[in-house]
Amino acid sequence: DIQMTQSPPSLSASLGDKVTITCQASQNINKYIAWYQQKPGKAPRQLIRYTSTLVSGTPSRFSGSGSGRDYSFSISNVESEDIASYYCLQYDNLPRTFGGGTKLELK
Amino acid sequence: EVKLLESGGGLVQPGGSMRLSCAASGFTFTDFYMNWIRQPAGKAPEWLGFIRNKANGYTTEYNPSVKGRFTISRDNTQNMLYLQMNTLRAEDTATYYCARFSFDYWGQGVMVTVSS
Numbered sequence: 001d002i003q004m005t006q007s008p009p010s011l012s013a014s015l016g017d018k019v020t021i022t023c024q025a026s027q028n029i030n031k032y033i034a035w036y037q038q039k040p041g042k043a044p045r046q047l048i049r050y051t052s053t054l055v056s057g058t059p060s061r062f063s064g065s066g067s068g069r070d071y072s073f074s075i076s077n078v079e080s081e082d083i084a085s086y087y088c089l090q091y092d093n094l095p096r097t098f099g100g101g102t103k104l105e106l107k
Numbered sequence: 108e109v110k111l112l113e114s115g116g117g118l119v120q121p122g123g124s125m126r127l128s129c130a131a132s133g134f135t136f137t138d139f140y141m142n143w144i145r146q147p148a149g150k151a152p153e154w155l156g157f158i159r160n161k162a163n164g165y166t167t168e169y170n171p172s173v174k175g176r177f178t179i180s181r182d183n184t185q186n187m188l189y190l191q192m193n194t195l196r197a198e199d200t201a202t203y204y205c206a207r208f209s210f211d212y213w214g215q216g217v218m219v220t221v222s223s
Contacts, residue, residue, distance in 0.1 A: 034210060036210075043213035043214065043215055044210075044213060045213075087152065091210070095154055095156075095172075098151045100151050
């Protein structure tokens with residue numbers, strides 16, 4: 001199985017900050033990584049697919065980059081509605097595997 | 108509008124069985140692989156498996172963590188996806204989601220609690 005090591009587990013930010021979350025795969029995943037936002041009691045919502053493609057409806061302050069084993073997800077100008085947990089997902093290999101998650105809180 | 112709606116969750120005793128359902132609408136169901144994912148409270152999601160589309164013979168793949176205990180099936184006449192769970196354990200307690208192949212659309216989730 002491909003392990004997805006996501007960091008940091010938690011993040012404290014002020015409104016307007018830029019934050020970055022990383023996921024490192026245990027092997028090359030050929031850019032097949034997606035990023036999800038999850039608010040309490042809700043299903044995960046896909047924000048980005050194939051490393052950097054914003055899904056329809058995703059605000060432009062969200063971005064993704066990376067290649068090989070190393071990937072990152074950023075939010076520029078954090079807004080109050082961005083307070084949530086974030087997960088990466090690799091879909092290059094079976095079984096699909098998720099990162100451990102990052103909880104974004106307001107400072 | 109794509110919609111996925113899970114049902115069938117609840118409380119089950121250890122060693123018991125449960126079948127979850129997912130009603131799909133708003134897209135051509137037979138064109139899509141369909142996934143099941145679960146998420147224990149406060150933890151990351153875990154992919155359980157998928158069932159392929161018509162073009163790929165509706166075959167299945169599973170996470171080794173549940174292979175042999177869980178079975179995914181579909182009724183393409185009713186646009187329904189199913190997850191049959193057998194020999195349930197306390198560690199199977201989670202919210203269970205169905206999602207379209209590329210994980211772009213998810214249902215709202217259904218809670219399964221395995222406890223005596």
